[in-house]
Amino acid sequence: MARLLSIVIPVFNEADCLEPLHAEIDVALADQRPFEVVYVDDGSTDRSATVMQRLAARHDNVRVVLLRRNFGKAAALTHGFAETRGDIVVTMDGDRQDDPDEIPKLLAGLERGHDLVSGWKQSRQDPVTKTLPSRFFNWTVRHTTGLKLHDFNCGLKAYRREVIDNISVYGELHRYIPVLAANAGFDVTEEKVAHRRRMAGYSKYNWRRFMRGYLDLLTVLFLGRYGHRPQHLFGALGTVMVLIGLVVDVYLTIYKILGHAIGQRPLFVFANLLIVVGVQLFSVGLLGELLAFGRAREGRDAYQVERVLDAAAARTLLEAAGVGWEAPIALPAATGEGETAPDVGEQTAGGGESRRRETAPTDGVSEEIVARARARAERLAAEAEATMGGELTADEDVPPRRRAKGGDAAPKKRSGGRTGDG
Numbered sequence: 001m002a003r004l005l006s007i008v009i010p011v012f013n014e015a016d017c018l019e020p021l022h023a024e025i026d027v028a029l030a031d032q033r034p035f036e037v038v039y040v041d042d043g044s045t046d047r048s049a050t051v052m053q054r055l056a057a058r059h060d061n062v063r064v065v066l067l068r069r070n071f072g073k074a075a076a077l078t079h080g081f082a083e084t085r086g087d088i089v090v091t092m093d094g095d096r097q098d099d100p101d102e103i104p105k106l107l108a109g110l111e112r113g114h115d116l117v118s119g120w121k122q123s124r125q126d127p128v129t130k131t132l133p134s135r136f137f138n139w140t141v142r143h144t145t146g147l148k149l150h151d152f153n154c155g156l157k158a159y160r161r162e163v164i165d166n167i168s169v170y171g172e173l174h175r176y177i178p179v180l181a182a183n184a185g186f187d188v189t190e191e192k193v194a195h196r197r198r199m200a201g202y203s204k205y206n207w208r209r210f211m212r213g214y215l216d217l218l219t220v221l222f223l224g225r226y227g228h229r230p231q232h233l234f235g236a237l238g239t240v241m242v243l244i245g246l247v248v249d250v251y252l253t254i255y256k257i258l259g260h261a262i263g264q265r266p267l268f269v270f271a272n273l274l275i276v277v278g279v280q281l282f283s284v285g286l287l288g289e290l291l292a293f294g295r296a297r298e299g300r301d302a303y304q305v306e307r308v309l310d311a312a313a314a315r316t317l318l319e320a321a322g323v324g325w326e327a328p329i330a331l332p333a334a335t336g337e338g339e340t341a342p343d344v345g346e347q348t349a350g351g352g353e354s355r356r357r358e359t360a361p362t363d364g365v366s367e368e369i370v371a372r373a374r375a376r377a378e379r380l381a382a383e384a385e386a387t388m389g390g391e392l393t394a395d396e397d398v399p400p401r402r403r404a405k406g407g408d409a410a411p412k413k414r415s416g417g418r419t420g421d422g
Contacts, residue, residue: 005035005107006086010076011094015047016200021096022055022062028100032107036061039094040080043070048094074174081164089164093155095198097125102193106158113376115186116163118149118178119156125197137213144221145179149190152178156193162186172212176220183224230288234281241278245271321377 007025011018022037029035039052041064049066056062065079077091088110092098102119109117124131134153141152153175167180182188226233248271252262262268 003033003088004086005029005033006084006089007035007037007103008040008077008080008084008089008091009037009094010040010042010073010080010091011044011048011052012042012070012073012076013044013046013048013202014094014200015044015051017094017096018048018051018055020199021094021100022059024096025100028103032104034061036063036084036086038063038065038080038083040065040067040076042067042073042076072172072174074169074172077174078169081169084164087161089159089161091155091157091159095203096200097196097198098154098156099194099196102156102191103158105191105193106156109189109191110158110160111375112379113187113372114189115160116178116181116188117158118151118188118190119154119193120149120151120190121154121195122192124195126195126203130203140214141176141179141217144217145182145224147179147182147188149178149188151190152176154193160186171219172209172216173220175213176216179220179224183220228292230292231285234285234288238278238281238283238285241274241281243278245274245278248274320371320374322374322381 009021018039025035025037037055037059039055039062041049041052049064052062052064056064063083065076065083067076067079080091081089088107090103090106092100092103098119106117106119124134126134134151138150138152142148142150157177159181163181163184163186166184166186167177169177169180173180178188222233248267252265252268252271256262
């Protein structure tokens with residue numbers, strides 16, 4: 001039986017779009033899988049809440065979350081995520097510019113082994129006053145975070161359940177959800193999707209959202225790189241400033257010994273200011289470390305561990321990926337002059353049978369994990385073949401692993417050398 005799909009739609013003053021949007025969702029997913037729709041009313045002042053309540057009354061798979069006032073899209077998504085029950089979650093905007101017919105494309109990306117698939121709007125049906133700032137914004141985020149996506153702010157995305165369970169979205173960080181997921185170690189990619197002209201309502205975009213987006217980018221960069229080690233940032237900056245201030249003070253001291261006045265020189269004030277600010281930055285770093293230490297004492301970050309494997313689970317995943325495990329790794333080192341190390345696979349106990357284990361049992365690993373491992377191995381093998389112009393042998397395959405950056409990197413060959421990015 002297909003797993004439940006949850007669709008989260010944040011809404012703010014989109015009364016005229018909701019009825020036709022829900023009809024399109026019904027048509028797009030009628031023969032796909034069971035699904036539910038969670039509408040989140042973010043303090044709408046029009047008839048949106050009433051329309052959503054009517055949809056919930058007519059459809060058993062519709063639920064509505066009513067917020068007390070307009071808290072923003074990030075808050076709406078967070079409350080919507082909390083109400084979902086599906087193993088797969090899709091988000092889309094309520095203005096009908098996202099086409100529900102594109103949802104199967106995103107789900108296919110998840111079936112290929114990705115954890116988050118973000119839409120990449122093609123032929124955007126927006127005015128130039130919105131598309132030009134958006135392009136500049138996406139270019140900046142792409143080059144500062146290293147996540148090679150083209151459309152970070154696309155509302156149409158598909159997630160595995162563990163993604164939304166392990167990232168925190170607040171303020172206006174919803175546009176950086178792919179970056180937050182990548183920082184948490186999830187496999188993020190994108191898929192081209194259609195974009196439609198707004199048929200009703202009005203755009204909520206303005207220049208203030210554009211400016212706040214760049215302030216949030218600084219937050220995401222800091223949390224991703226220094227959230228667990230703030231002293232590495234503040235302490236490094238503080239140390240550099242203190243050292244520069246001390247060097248300048250030593251120079252001025254020598255200058256003073258030689259009989260010159262330094263009390264009125266701006267360089268003297270600048271040097272002492274560097275030392276004071278450097279000490280303050282170092283202190284901020286220590287306070288940050290205290291906060292990080294307190295969070296670490298509360299427990300490990302669950303998102304950092306993908307899974308824990310025992311012998312049976314490891315064998316099952318290797319077999320699903322097409323990687324052999326029975327043959328031991330050869331030991332090329334010699335044990336003595338003229339003698340080579342014996343083949344571990346040929347060692348016997350008491351002259352008896354080989355100690356090599358038989359085929360691994362398949363219990364201990366869910367069918368979903370096996371299917372994901374097999375899909376990911378097939379995808380990596382196909383990409384590697386396209387990159388290197390030849391087929392990989394079983395010995396050249398590598399077990400599947402998560403990548404923290406967007407796009408798919410082709411696996412390395414054991415003979416040495418790195419392949420290009422897929």
